[in-house]
Amino acid sequence: MSGKLSNKIAVITGGSSGIGLAIAKEFVAEGAYVFITGRRAAELEKAAKEIGRNVTPVQGDVADLEDLERLYGIVEREKGRVDIIVANAAVGGLAPPGAAASPDHFDRVFNVNTRGVFFTVQKAVKLLSDGASIVLTASNAHYLGIPGFAPYSASKAAVRSFARTWAAEFKDRGIRVNTLSPGPIDTPIMGTSGLTPDEVEKFMQQIVANVPLGRMGRPEEMAKAALFLASSDSSFVTGIDLVADGGMTQI
Template sequence: MTNRLENKVVVVTGGTSGIGLATAKAFADDGAFVFITGRRQETLDAAVRSIGGRVTGVRGDMGRLEDIDRLYEAVRQKHDQIDVLFANAGGGEFAPLGAITEAHYQSTFDGNVKGVLFTVQKALPLLRDGASIVLNASNVSAAGTPSFSVYSASKAAVRSFARNWMLDLKDRHIRVNAISPGVTETAGLDHLFGGGAQAEGTKNYLAGLIPAGRIAQPEEIARAVLFLASDDASFVNGIELFVDGGQKQI
C-alpha cells in the first residue's frame, strides 16, 4: 500500500472478476474512491464486499451506451471529476475462420471496441485535466493465435486507440496507455479453455511457452495498471506495456 492514489476517483469497468476485480481492490487499498461495473447484480454485490474500502458498484454492460451513461451519472452524484479510468470490460471466445458468425463478431467488437470507445468518450466531461486512462488490450494482438482472430483484432484496435487518443487529448495533458496482459489465472480463462482438467492442461502447456515459466496472477497485472495510472508514470504516454512474462518478446 503506497497511497499514491489517496482520495483519487477511479473507474474500473468490468470490475467483478479477474483482472478488473484485482485492480479495483488494488486501487481501493491505495486509498482511492473506486467505481466498478458488472453485468450481474449478485456478482457485482459480491465484488463490492470483496474489495472493501470506498467502492461503489454500478450494474451495466459497457457495450450499451445507456449503461455507460448510468455509470457516469452515478459518479456525478458523488464526485466532480474522475482521475483515473481503467477501461477493462470485455471478453471473447474461440472461433476459427469459416465458423465465425455475425453474432460472434458483434458480441466481441461491441464489448471490446465499441465499449472501450464510448466508455472513454463519455468520460471526457468528467475526466480532469492531467488524468490517466489505461486501456486493457492483450498480448494476443502481437502475434497470431489459432481460432482467435476476432478477439485479437478487437484488442489490436484497443491498442491503436491509445496511440491516437493521446494526441486527441494532449492539450488536456491526459495520458492514455494500454496494458497487454498475457495468460492470466482467472475464472474467465478457465471457461475459455473448457474448464477442469482440459483448462489445466492448456494452462500448463502455455506456461511452458513463457520465459517466466508460469502464467500471471491477476494481482500482477493490477500492479502494472496502478503504475500507469499513477504519477510514477507521469512521462509515460501512448505505450503498450506487455505484462506477459516475456512471452511476446521471443
C-alpha cells in the same frame, strides 16, 4: 488515507472479478475511491464487499450506451469528476479458426472488447480531470497469431490503436492514455470462451508452455502494472503498451 492515488476517483469496468477486481483493490489500498462495473449483480456486490470501502458498484454492460450513461451519471452525482479510467471489461475469444467463426461470436467479442472500450472513454470525457490517466486493458494476443483468436486478437489491436489516437487527442489537457497487455493470467475470463473446463485446462497448459517464466500471471501482478500507469510514477508516459506476459512476446 495517503497513497499513490490519494483522493483520486477511478472508474474500473469489469471490476467484479479477475484483473479488474485486483486493480480495484490495489487502487483503494493506494487511496482512491473506485466505481466498479459488471453485468452480474450478485458477483458485483460480492466484489464490493471484498474491496470493503471506498467503492460504489454499478451494474451494467459496457456495450450498452444507456448503461454507460447511467454509470457516469452516478459518478457525477457522487463525486463530480473522474481522475482515472481503467477500461478493462472484456469477454474471452476462442472460436473455430478462420471462416468457421460465427457472426454472433464476432459481434459479441467486438461489442464488449472494442465498442465497449471506445464508449467507456467517450462517455467520460466531460467528467475527466485535466491530468487524468486512462488505462485500456488490451492483450499480448494482438502481437501473436494464435489460431482461433482472430476476432479477439483484432479487438485488442483496436484497443491498442485507441490508446495512440487518444494520447494525441488528449495531450493538451495533460491526460495520459496507455494500454496494459497481459499475457495468460489466472482469471475467470476463459469461462466465457465456450470451452468445457477440461478444454480450458488443456488450452491453458499449451499456452503456459510458451511463457518463458513458466507460469500464468496473477491478477495482482497486473494490478501493480495498472497502478504504475494510473499514478504519477508514469507521469512522462503516454501512448505506450505495457506488456506483462512473462516474456511470451519478447523472448
